[in-house]
Amino acid sequence: MTTPLVLVINCGSSSIKFALVDEDSSEFPLEGLAERLNSPEAVLRWEQDGEQQEEPLADADHRQALEALLPRVQAYAGDRLAAIGHRVVHGGEQFTAAGLLNEDALAAIRAASPLAPLHNPANLLGIDAAQALFADLPQVAVFDTAFHQSLPEHAYRYALPIELYQQQRIRRYGFHGTSHCYVTRRAASLTGLPVDTSGWLSAHLGNGCSSCAVQDGHSRDTSMGFTPLEGLVMGTRSGDVDPSLHAFLERERGWSAQHTDQVLSRESGLLGLSGLSNDMRTLEQASSEGHEGATLAIEVFCYRLAKSLAGQACALTRLDGLIFTGGIGENSALVRAKTVAHLGLMGLAINDDANRACVGGNSGEIQADNSPRILVVPTNEERQIALETLAAIGAEKER
Template sequence: MKVLVLNCGSSSIKYKLYNMDNEAVLAQGGVERIGLDNAFIKVKLTNGEKKQIMADLPTHKEGVSLVFKCLLDPEFGAIKDLKEIDAVGHRIVQGGDKYNKSVIVDKQVEQDIEELCDLAPVHNAGHLKGIRAVDALMPTTPQVCVFDNAFHSTMPDYAYLYAIPYELYEKYHIRRYGFHGTSHRYVSQRVCEILGLDVNNSRIITCHIGNGASVAAVLNGKVIDTSMGLTPLAGLMMGSRCGDIDASAVTYLMDKLGKKPQEMADYLNKQSGVLGITGISSDMRDVENAAQEGNKRAKLALEMYDYRIKKYIGAYAAALGGVDAIVFTAGVGENQTGTREQACAGLEFLGIKIDKAKNATIHGEEAIISTPDSKVKVVVVPTDEEIVIARDTKELVEKAK
């Protein structure tokens, strides 16, 4: 079975085509700047090189069509006919409390995703455009939605509810949902394989640390708490998101800055976090370089960033009643050695000991970076959200036959 995985943003499409017989990646790439000038697709070739093709892409339909065109290209394509694609799997950021598992797309699912756009306006709208583009171009091909918050649906009510009038949850579904679920799901299962742990008897803290970042407490394979909330704004300090903040500080700033609700949301999501503190960049590589050159605000941002990860690790160790393993994943978690070291520094009382020399050598590969005598294993596991989506898609489509 061949499964195409699509991750559609507001103006982008990331894709991977899998042969699910052996889970081999047949093709991958990304479309950028849909609806904007200078739109293009970047295709990763089998020899590791990248090919960029400029195109006029007014909508996601043209973007998906260009993906198909590249998949069929006689020079660097992977298939000869679109009929070779047996199913398409989509990442959907927000399934609300309607979906706690992956589902095959039908009209009701599309309608539900549209209704949930209020909770994730940029993300869900983009995902929906991708689904409808495939509908138009491959109307008989089954599609599957894999929801970003589904893995977190096992949280107990005392963890996911906010302490606001209960009727607001009943009427508007205001609660903690959590995100990066496919990543937390993949790495929490993979680390058990690496360490020889029984998933059903394990206490794992997963740290998805990228431009967007979140931490999850996973007990016996199920999430009991996670740092993101109703939206991806909550929790850790991120590239351009503020993370946890006093709600009164938000209303105070709205008054002082004269900002309307959506303007304030944009300010906290796009101009805050690491970018807001440094005034330099939302990219941690740039911030590390600036800190090494003596930039005080860059140093401060790193201290704030690492401290908040450490704080959540400590909190979730308490929530889990102890911890067997801590996992670092995503762009920063897989590559930024300083952040991993500092996030675990001072946690020796929990049985956490980092092998600093080993940690300094690990960039983007699976590795245990704790010392042999560390009671808690600290592990780097590169995430693979796409394979989770592909596996769910294959399973559901096969069951439906």
């Protein structure tokens, strides 16, 4: 019996990332990216069974890009195409799991758009286009925030006047939920531990970064908050800063709140600290050649990560392992070693040889003898979205 296929769509403001996911295969038979949409340089690139192809789509919008993409998906998948799973960044407090897209769900996603003004409207563009082209196919929204809806109130509430929570729903939401969910379940599988009786610290490190404490399969604390700007140092995002910084910069430099947000989101982080790049690979090379800014950026990045992980251990009743994932987490032995060096009080220590060997998509344990587990686990958000899509469809059929 052939397994169903799920098309996973991740829409940005000017791009569409997609993958056709077979639950029984570790490889995606079809995946690609439509980028630079709404410009003369718009293009669709995809890889099908290992062969790379592309098609110019000058001035194409999201609908036109999907019109070019979806017939290829349909031709390849045939009657095995069971559903489309859409990544949606923000589900607010309404969504604690993936949900079948209907009018109520779409209204709720639109209502959450003020919480993610750069992301949810783009996600909705993809949903609207896919529904118009595949009206009879089940479509599911999978939310970055849903996994963190299990945070206890003492972890998600800010110490602000209560009406700001009651009226504007200002609280900590957390993001990267599909990644933290996937890698903690994968880590449990790799180590032979039950998901529902294990505790993990997870570090998702890419251009965006977050940490998460996962107890018995549920998120109990995470570093990102009301927006993805809170928490760790990231590629161009500052992470945590003093809340009075906005007022100080307004007084001293005449900056508007919007300009300060722009600087904190796009000109800070690794880029701002180093004065060179937001790419950890570039910084590691520059640091090895004596670039002081690059060295400082790496040191701050690793210390702030370790500090976050140590703090989130408070949310766990047991620690079965620390997980590194994401582009930096999976490939930077230096970042892993420097981060763990700050966590000696927790008994964590790296095996240098195992650490250096675990790059390029390899998973494995890299801890020294007598240390709690330290794992490198490649993330697979597309697969997690596909699994949650199938689960949502199954739950709907059982009603």
